Amino acid sequence: MTLKDSRNKLQESINQTIDYVDSLLKAEGLPIIKEQKTNNPLWVDVREIDLRYQLPVKKVERFFSALKEGKILATKCPKCGAIYFPPQDDCPNCRISGLEWVEMPTEGELITYTVINVKPPSFSHYGDYIVGIARMSNGVNVLAWVNAKEVKVGMKVKLRVTRREPEGYLTYEFIPA
Amino acid sequence: MRNVAIIGTGHTKFGVRTDVNLQELAWEAIKQALEEANLEPKDIQYFSVGNVGSWSAEELPAIVVGEYAGLCPKGTMRVEAACASGSAALREAYLAVKSGEVDIALAVGVEQMHQSPNPQVVELIGRAGNYFWEFENFGLTFPGYYALHATAYMAKYGAKQEDLGEIAIKNHYYGARNPYAQFQKEITMEEYLNSRMVAYPLKLLDSSPITDGAAAVILASEDVAKKITDSPVWIVSQGVASGSANLSRRTDYTHIEAAYLAAQQAYKKANIEFENAWKYFDVAEVHDCFTIAEIMAYEDLGFAKRGEGYLLAREKQTYIGGRIPVNVDGGLKAKGHPIGATGVSMAVSITRQLLYRAHKGTQVDVKNGMGVAHNVGGTGHYAYVTIFSTRRPST
Numbered sequence: 001m002t003l004k005d006s007r008n009k010l011q012e013s014i015n016q017t018i019d020y021v022d023s024l025l026k027a028e029g030l031p032i033i034k035e036q037k038t039n040n041p042l043w044v045d046v047r048e049i050d051l052r053y054q055l056p057v058k059k060v061e062r063f064f065s066a067l068k069e070g071k072i073l074a075t076k077c078p079k080c081g082a083i084y085f086p087p088q089d090d091c092p093n094c095r096i097s098g099l100e101w102v103e104m105p106t107e108g109e110l111i112t113y114t115v116i117n118v119k120p121p122s123f124s125h126y127g128d129y130i131v132g133i134a135r136m137s138n139g140v141n142v143l144a145w146v147n148a149k150e151v152k153v154g155m156k157v158k159l160r161v162t163r164r165e166p167e168g169y170l171t172y173e174f175i176p177a
Numbered sequence: 178m179r180n181v182a183i184i185g186t187g188h189t190k191f192g193v194r195t196d197v198n199l200q201e202l203a204w205e206a207i208k209q210a211l212e213e214a215n216l217e218p219k220d221i222q223y224f225s226v227g228n229v230g231s232w233s234a235e236e237l238p239a240i241v242v243g244e245y246a247g248l249c250p251k252g253t254m255r256v257e258a259a260c261a262s263g264s265a266a267l268r269e270a271y272l273a274v275k276s277g278e279v280d281i282a283l284a285v286g287v288e289q290m291h292q293s294p295n296p297q298v299v300e301l302i303g304r305a306g307n308y309f310w311e312f313e314n315f316g317l318t319f320p321g322y323y324a325l326h327a328t329a330y331m332a333k334y335g336a337k338q339e340d341l342g343e344i345a346i347k348n349h350y351y352g353a354r355n356p357y358a359q360f361q362k363e364i365t366m367e368e369y370l371n372s373r374m375v376a377y378p379l380k381l382l383d384s385s386p387i388t389d390g391a392a393a394v395i396l397a398s399e400d401v402a403k404k405i406t407d408s409p410v411w412i413v414s415q416g417v418a419s420g421s422a423n424l425s426r427r428t429d430y431t432h433i434e435a436a437y438l439a440a441q442q443a444y445k446k447a448n449i450e451f452e453n454a455w456k457y458f459d460v461a462e463v464h465d466c467f468t469i470a471e472i473m474a475y476e477d478l479g480f481a482k483r484g485e486g487y488l489l490a491r492e493k494q495t496y497i498g499g500r501i502p503v504n505v506d507g508g509l510k511a512k513g514h515p516i517g518a519t520g521v522s523m524a525v526s527i528t529r530q531l532l533y534r535a536h537k538g539t540q541v542d543v544k545n546g547m548g549v550a551h552n553v554g555g556t557g558h559y560a561y562v563t564i565f566s567t568r569r570p571s572t
Contacts, residue, residue, distance in 0.1 A: 040195040045234065055309055086310040086423060112332070112430045114324035115377035116316060120300040123316035131315050133325060133425055143425040145315055153332035164314075171314050 003166040006125035021046070059089040062101050067170040070161045072106075074140065075099035085140050104142070107177065108134035110155045113146060125166065134159070134174055146174045180570050181274045182402035182409030185214030185395035186525040187285075191513035192359040194389035195291050199233055200245035203287040206391040206518075207246045210283065214395045214405055218247035221395070222279035226255050227266030227286035228517040231301050232293040242285065259305055260466060261554030262286060263392065263520025264415075264561035270396050271412055280401045286518035287391035298387050305555050307422040320376035320384055320467060322424060322556035327378050327469040329430035336472070336487035338378065342369040343490040344468035345382050348504050350496075352511025354538035359388055359513030383468040388513030392521035394528070399569070410528040413547075413564040416442030420557040431484075433470075433557035436477040440551070443562040444479070447570075454479035454549075455501040460530045460541045462523035464553040465508040474551050475503070478562070502541045505530075520561060523550035527565045543567075 021031045021044045031044045057064065066073045075084045077091035077099050085104060090097045113132035116123070123129075130146040134157050142159060156177035164171045187209030194202055203226070211218065226239035235241045239255040242248070258265035263286030270282035290298055302319040304312045311317050330336060345364060352358035364382060372382035402409045416439035421427055427434065441451065449457050461478065465471035475486035480501055489495055495503035506512050506526040509519060527548035529535050546567035553560050 035195055038193055038195055042195060085425070086307075112325045112329035114321050114328060114379075115374075116318055116321050117373075117377065118299065118318060118320070118375040120303045120312075120316055120318060121296045122300060124296075126316070129316065131317055131321060131325070133430070141425040141427070143311055143315060143423070153328060 003125055010121060017044070060087045063087045064170070066101070067161050067172070072104045072159060072161060072172050073101045074104050076102045083138060083140050085142060104140070104159060105137040106159050108136040108142065108157050108159055108174070110134050110146065110151060110153060110157050110174070111141070112153060113151050132157070132174055142172075144173050148174070148176045178275050179277060180399040181271050181396050181412050182399065182406075183394050183412065183524065183528050183565070184397045184402050184406045184409055185210040185212075185216065186528050187211075187213070187391075187393040188357055188522060188525045189391045190357050191388050191390035191515060191522075193291050194289065199235055199238060199287060199289045199292075200242050202289060202389060203242040203285050203391045203393075204246050206287070206393040207242075207248075207283065207285055210393040210395050216281070216395065216405070220281055221248055221251060221283045222281050223251055223270065223273045224248050224253050224283040224285065225266040225269035226253060227258075227262035227264075227284070227521060228255055228288060229257055229259060229262055230288075230517075232298050233289045234292060238287065242287065248283070258559040258561070259554030260464065260514065260516050261520055261552040261559040261561050262517040263522065263524075264550070264552040264563060265520065265554075265559070266517070267394065267520055267524055267563065268415060268417065268561065270394075271415065274396050274398050277398075280398045281395065283393060283395050284521055285391060285393040286515070286521035288515035288517040289389045290387045290515065291389050295387055306424065306558065310423055311425075318376055320379050323467040323469055324376040324379045325424065326430045326433075326473065326556070327467070330469060330473065331378065333431050334484040334487065338370065339366065340487040340491050341378075341383055341468040341472070342366050343493065344465060344471045345369050345510055347490075347493070347496060348465060348471075348508040348510035351505045351539050352507025355507045355512060355536050358507040358511050359386055360507070360511045379467055379469070385466045385509035385514035388515040390513055390515035390518045390522070392518045392525045394521055394524050408532055408567075410531050411566050411568070411570055413566045413570050414443045414446035415564070416440060416444070416446070416562045418442070418560045420560070422558065424556060427557075432473050432477055433553055433560065435557045435560035436464075436474065436551060436553050436562065439560040439562040440478050443549075443564050447564045449564070451479040457545055458501060458547050458549050459543045459545055460505065460527060460548045461501055461503045461551065462506070462526055462548070463503055463508070463551040464519075465504055465510050466514055466553070468510070470553065471504065471508065478549065478551055497539075497541050505539045505541060506535070520550070520552040523552055524563065524565070531565060531567050
């Protein structure tokens with residue numbers, strides 16, 4: 001299913017509910033339905049909210065520009081040497097900001113995984129996906145999708161930049177090494 | 178610091194509770210607790226409300242509940258610690274009394290998850306963790322986060338699917354005997370093994386359900402408690418800890434570090450030896466949002482050695498009569514898991530157990546007069562371990 005198809009499908013089911021409530025309002029003057037399983041009367045909200053957040057990324061913008069160059073970056077505290085992935089620009093231990101940018105190693109070993117069968121609605125346009133956590137050769141863990149037919153704990157994986165379709169945005173994934 | 182006792186408990190039927198709204202649901206539990214303590218709403222000097230919300234409409238649940246239950250204008254706040262919000266609400270009220278700020282406080286946990294369709298709830302719970310790095314990009318779900326632990330645990334220690342199944346079977350066995358439980362029916366190993374996968378290796382029958390429910394406790398200082406009741410249950414100690422938002426920032430996925438740390442704190446304050454912890458308690462309530470979570474809890478609480486928690490399940494040592502009865506009210510698995518109410522529900526279950534007021538077929542033998550509640554929020558993001566006793570703490 002394409003992104004557009006799944007959005008349309010979601011919107012269609014929302015529209016159906018709204019149409020139903022509209023017809024109820026016309027006939028009864030109240031948006032009250034009977035819940036199928038329990039027969040309890042429920043007031044269907046006549047207000048709605050559509051949430052899509054805008055998340056500030058200024059302090060880690062370098063991470064996203066590096067994805068365009070095919071690189072996956074972490075930050076490193078110049079004082080204590082701590083490596084942060086996901087990247088952050090502040091080291092709370094040393095209380096300094098403006099950390100160094102370093103490239104993450106590509107080699108890692110899968111330490112655990114799951115296959116998401118029951119998906120959130122906003123991920124329903126994907127097939128079942130594998131989420132894994134790998135310990136990279138620098139000792140830092142990364143969580144990402146594992147793009148592989150078969151997986152097992154202990155398998156060697158490679159971390160790489162990928163374009164997530166159908167949205168078409170740059171992110172990262174594991175593939176078998 | 179003063180001793181604090183539970184002097185009243187309230188608990189609603191858990192399940193699909195669309196016969197009431199959020200505040201009516203909370204009132205059911207509050208009313209029961211007030212009646213038990215023989216108090217009126219005006220006697221409550223402070224109240225905390227455990228509620229996560231977002232699937233339900235009210236943005237300010239504490240004041241909506243306060244108005245409905247006649248607790249306004251007393252001070253209050255809504256408390257959020259994900260699935261441990263109930264224990265956080267309990268802690269808030271406990272500290273208010275312990276510090277001497279007030280003499281009588283009420284903690285209520287309430288959640289009405291059926292105000293939204295199930296898929297929307299799956300979406301919202303999946304966002305609990307680090308939203309941007311772990312949900313936005315990788316679409317983890319709540320079962321998914323625990324499945325990452327199940328895979329690691331099973332690979333390291335050789336636990337089998339059937340071992341997880343033992344937890345579900347036990348908790349359904351007791352849920353069938355608890356009139357407050359969402360699922361009042363037993364299940365078989367065959368049904369368990371045939372249930373559909375939700376996040377490999379976790380199945381539908383490894384998972385706690387989407388639940389509406391409320392629970393309440395009234396706490397009082399020692400002086401006040403003595404006047405009100407001759408059977409107080411004391412809060413001996415509480416340990417609290419947190420874990421990293423990003424699961425990738427942790428080093429190990431075979432236990433819940435925050436829960437282990439919280440247990441260490443609570444045990445230390447109560448002079449309990451970690452290695453022999455199970456010997457001190459008559460009953461334990463642990464956070465079995467998924468079966469693997471109960472197995473990890475056995476180890477994080479010192480009931481079993483690292484890597485041996487699944488053997489406790491396999492040998493059926495956590496039924497009544499075994500090494501230590503765990504979740505004999507059905508646990509989150511069968512009793513249900515109304516997120517913000519769960520921690521308070523655990524306190525209610527243990528209080529009633531210690532007073533020989535548990536439901537028929539679920540009452541443990543009370544020898545030591547002590548119980549422990551282990552409540553985890555998110556995937557080890559928050560942890561609360563609370564120890565209860567019929568004996569007055571010496572301090």
